[in-house]
Amino acid sequence: MRWKFFWYLVKINLKITFGLSAWIYFFRKKDRRFWSGLGILSIVLISIAPIFYLYLRLVQETIQSLAGTGLEGVVITSGAILASILVLVLGIAYVISAFYFANDLDFLVTLPFKPAEIMGGKYVGVLVSEYLTIAPFFIPPVVIYGLNVSGGLFYWVFSLLIFLFLPVIPLVFASLGVMVLMSLTNLGRRKDLLRFLGMILILVIVLGANFYLTRLPEGQEMEFIMGIMEDPDGLIAFTGRVYPPSIWITRALAGQTLGMRFVNLLLFSGVSILGFAVLMIGADRLFFRGLIGGQEVSAGKKARPGLLDKKMRARHPIVSIAIREIKILIRVPIYLFNSIFILVIAPIALFFPLLMGTGGVNIDEYIGLVEPELLVLGGIGFFGLMALFGPALSSSISREGKLFRISQVIPVHPNKQILGKMLSGFLISILVIPLIFLAAILYIPWSLGEIILISFLGFLLSFPLMGFSLLVDLIRPYFTWQNPQQAIKQNMNVLFSMVGGFLFLAALGWGGFKMLEIGFNPGWIYFLLGLFSLIIGIFIMIVLFRVAPDRYQKISL
Amino acid sequence: MISIKELSKSYNRGEIKAVQNLSIEVKPGEIFGFLGPNGAGKTTTIKMMIGLLKPDQGSVSIGGFDIQNDPLEVKKRIGFVPDQPEVYEKLTGLEYLDFMADTYGVSREKRLERMEELLEKFQMENAVFDLIQSYSHGMRQKIILIGSLLHDPEVIIMDEPMTGLDPKSSHALKEMMKRKCQEGKIMFFSTHVLEVAEKFCHRVGIINKGKLIALGTLEELQNQAQKKSSLENIFLELTE
Numbered sequence: 001m002r003w004k005f006f007w008y009l010v011k012i013n014l015k016i017t018f019g020l021s022a023w024i025y026f027f028r029k030k031d032r033r034f035w036s037g038l039g040i041l042s043i044v045l046i047s048i049a050p051i052f053y054l055y056l057r058l059v060q061e062t063i064q065s066l067a068g069t070g071l072e073g074v075v076i077t078s079g080a081i082l083a084s085i086l087v088l089v090l091g092i093a094y095v096i097s098a099f100y101f102a103n104d105l106d107f108l109v110t111l112p113f114k115p116a117e118i119m120g121g122k123y124v125g126v127l128v129s130e131y132l133t134i135a136p137f138f139i140p141p142v143v144i145y146g147l148n149v150s151g152g153l154f155y156w157v158f159s160l161l162i163f164l165f166l167p168v169i170p171l172v173f174a175s176l177g178v179m180v181l182m183s184l185t186n187l188g189r190r191k192d193l194l195r196f197l198g199m200i201l202i203l204v205i206v207l208g209a210n211f212y213l214t215r216l217p218e219g220q221e222m223e224f225i226m227g228i229m230e231d232p233d234g235l236i237a238f239t240g241r242v243y244p245p246s247i248w249i250t251r252a253l254a255g256q257t258l259g260m261r262f263v264n265l266l267l268f269s270g271v272s273i274l275g276f277a278v279l280m281i282g283a284d285r286l287f288f289r290g291l292i293g294g295q296e297v298s299a300g301k302k303a304r305p306g307l308l309d310k311k312m313r314a315r316h317p318i319v320s321i322a323i324r325e326i327k328i329l330i331r332v333p334i335y336l337f338n339s340i341f342i343l344v345i346a347p348i349a350l351f352f353p354l355l356m357g358t359g360g361v362n363i364d365e366y367i368g369l370v371e372p373e374l375l376v377l378g379g380i381g382f383f384g385l386m387a388l389f390g391p392a393l394s395s396s397i398s399r400e401g402k403l404f405r406i407s408q409v410i411p412v413h414p415n416k417q418i419l420g421k422m423l424s425g426f427l428i429s430i431l432v433i434p435l436i437f438l439a440a441i442l443y444i445p446w447s448l449g450e451i452i453l454i455s456f457l458g459f460l461l462s463f464p465l466m467g468f469s470l471l472v473d474l475i476r477p478y479f480t481w482q483n484p485q486q487a488i489k490q491n492m493n494v495l496f497s498m499v500g501g502f503l504f505l506a507a508l509g510w511g512g513f514k515m516l517e518i519g520f521n522p523g524w525i526y527f528l529l530g531l532f533s534l535i536i537g538i539f540i541m542i543v544l545f546r547v548a549p550d551r552y553q554k555i556s557l
Numbered sequence: 558m559i560s561i562k563e564l565s566k567s568y569n570r571g572e573i574k575a576v577q578n579l580s581i582e583v584k585p586g587e588i589f590g591f592l593g594p595n596g597a598g599k600t601t602t603i604k605m606m607i608g609l610l611k612p613d614q615g616s617v618s619i620g621g622f623d624i625q626n627d628p629l630e631v632k633k634r635i636g637f638v639p640d641q642p643e644v645y646e647k648l649t650g651l652e653y654l655d656f657m658a659d660t661y662g663v664s665r666e667k668r669l670e671r672m673e674e675l676l677e678k679f680q681m682e683n684a685v686f687d688l689i690q691s692y693s694h695g696m697r698q699k700i701i702l703i704g705s706l707l708h709d710p711e712v713i714i715m716d717e718p719m720t721g722l723d724p725k726s727s728h729a730l731k732e733m734m735k736r737k738c739q740e741g742k743i744m745f746f747s748t749h750v751l752e753v754a755e756k757f758c759h760r761v762g763i764i765n766k767g768k769l770i771a772l773g774t775l776e777e778l779q780n781q782a783q784k785k786s787s788l789e790n791i792f793l794e795l796t797e
Contacts, residue, residue: 029569301683302683303682303683303685303686307686308651308669308672308673308676308682308685309669311651311686312651312655312665312668312669312672313655314655314658314659314663314664314665314668315655315659316659317659317660317662319659320655320656320659320660321660323656324645324648324652324656327647327648327652328645328647328648331647332647402641402643403643403644403645405609405639405643406644406645408608408609409607409608409609409632409637410632410657410660410661411629411632411633411660411661412660413629553608553611553628554611556609556610556611557609
């Protein structure tokens with residue numbers, strides 16, 4: 001590894017990843033895009049502020065309730081674990097995209113850089129992005145704990161160092177896993193499918209291990225909880241089983257003596273540096289194996305006579321646009337992973353408790369306590385959440401990137417193109433129905449009629465959510481992405497749609513719950529829910545139809 | 558007919574004048590070559606012709622329809638081949654062609670007939686079933702070209718169409734252009750290959766720094782130039 005080149009690539013990568021050069025250019029040229037960007041950032045911060053406030057209160061109250069027990073440090077352990085798991089889970093898709101699908105890779109591999117230098121540069125780009133992801137989860141527990149116990153200078157210095165090292169280890173794991181996956185699956189025709197399945201497998205292993213390590217021993221739950229509460233280190237050690245470095249972090253910040261804190265800091269930072277070194281050594285051997293070669297080359301095999309006639313499909317333009325959306329979505333592993341992932345992982349997560357035990361919790365008993373109407377409302381809300389968390393429509397225009405040119409040139413009215421995109425969203429949300437069936441079979445005693453009702457109202461509820469997502473992306477599409485992951489994860493539209501949609505769902509859920517509470521007929525509640533969703537959905541479509549022709553004409557690539 | 562009237566476009570609040578007062582008319586059955594050095598304003602003009610850019614001033618009408626007022630009517634009448642062969646990589650060639658035919662409303666029978674003919678002419682009849690991501694630069698160029706011809710457009714607008722094509726495909730394109738022109742269609746294309754422009758175009762227009770500096774047949778341009786010579790020399794003299 002030649003450090004000069006490594007830092008050079010880090011600098012370039014940071015500029016590309018965060019568009020720093022563009023920002024500076026916009027600022028110097030007094031371009032309104034600079035201020036609109038700042039405005040968007042402010043809106044994002046304001047929109048997540050209420051959720052963030054609730055988190056701060058939770059941390060503060062946890063520390064207060066544990067005051068005097070010596071267990072306060074567990075908030076740091078939990079914060080570190082939450083942040084690290086987020087880095088690992090989100091990092092898999094981010095790393096694949098940045099390391100293997102970035103637009104500049106074809107160019108970079110032709111330059112005289114070593115594989116580890118290229119990958120190292122990309123790694124730091126992802127690492128800095130991850131700081132932004134983990135900051136809201138890790139900084140509050142550390143700051144609130146520090147203020148509560150009046151941490152000295154060492155506490156704050158150690159906190160800063162730990163924050164800087166925090167994403168290194170999980171990201172090393174994600175990178176090593178991805179590198180092995182990509183080099184094993186660089187096999188031509190079916191590689192995209194293999195890579196998608198590989199990503200799902202890695203995630204299932206991570207989540208499964210998490211679930212397995214945090215479950216309580218069957219039959220002795222109370223004794224176990226008493227045991228860990230009696231020993232100040234017990235709770236931290238139990239919580240930290242998921243991710244042992246979180247124990248070092250806790251001890252480095254909340255340890256009894258300065259010596260103990262120092263040793264744990266050294267241990268954590270040392271292992272992080274060692275992990276990065278292992279990654280760089282692995283990169284020199286494996287990185288190019290997954291990146292170069294294995295490209296599919298048109299076979300151009302002689303086609304059977306009549307094959308063209310047989311394979312050709314003539315469709316209505318709206319249907320054709322919907323099919324195009326779905327085909328591209330499922331054929332780009334990163335898009336598939338981000339958009340349909342939740343629909344794949346949800347049924348697996350439903351099975352975990354059955355496979356590994358529920359830690360003494362009787363699910364049937366709990367469900368039996370909930371009113372059946374509330375369960376139906378919950379099912380409808382679940383349907384809506386699934387539509388919201390699969391960001392297929394909130395990045396639908398952005399994902400077109402430079403190819404939006406084609407949508408602008410074809411003689412299909414923008415409103416019809418919008419309908420095609422909405423249709424694709426509805427077709428994808430059909431995948432939620434099997435999940436409802438699965439939940440009904442495993443846990444919730446929904447009748448067939450209730451499943452049909454949930455699915456129907458779920459579709460109606462998805463209508464305004466999907467329309468809103470598409471509208472947000474249409475108003476300000478993000479086309480300047482460098483890799484497919486950025487099209488979704490660095491796309492503020494996805495976040496806006498989720499926050500907006502979530503607030504809408506929460507408001508409807510609260511309304512439904514209150515109506516049940518004051519004794520409204522459930523049939524009326526379902527009817528009003530459906531009607532309200534339909535009216536709001538139609539209203540959003542009218543706005544979309546007003547906005548689309550102008551946007552399709554004015555967007556300049 | 559293509560009618561471009563006093564078309565202007567500038568960037569950076571008027572600091573960069575990409576196209577200034579450009580006026581051109583192209584009649585049915587004409588092959589028109591649009592020439593100019595890099596950054597002269599060719600692609601900007603083409604983008605305004607097909608509705609990808611809104612002009613600051615002036616108008617473009619194709620087949621009697623204004624691109625700003627009746628964009629769909631114009632788009633139905635044109636086939637466009639961009640300078641970069643960027644296309645949906647995750648679709649197969651056939652899926653892309655089907656998509657284009659669907660959007661232009663080409664019937665099943667017509668598309669089958671035209672696809673068979675064009676795929677054979679551009680030697681894509683076997684590769685059309687493969688994913689576009691597996692295509693070479695030239696193959697991508699060809700699939701875009703075929704997609705733009707499926708609806709048998711009245712006007713074909715091409716930005717550097719010869720780039721990346723092998724000699725056989727290049728020849729097929731030139732033959733197709735000649736035939737379409739005999740059918741009364743309009744070919745409007747930008748190119749750096751002056752030899753092609755010299756041999757195939759009925760008229761050429763040369764643009765430099767956003768301004769149209771020459772317009773006419775080769776003979777007319779030779780008369781405008783200081784000495785009678787090849788299009789290359791005229792081009793070099795005018796764009797100096």
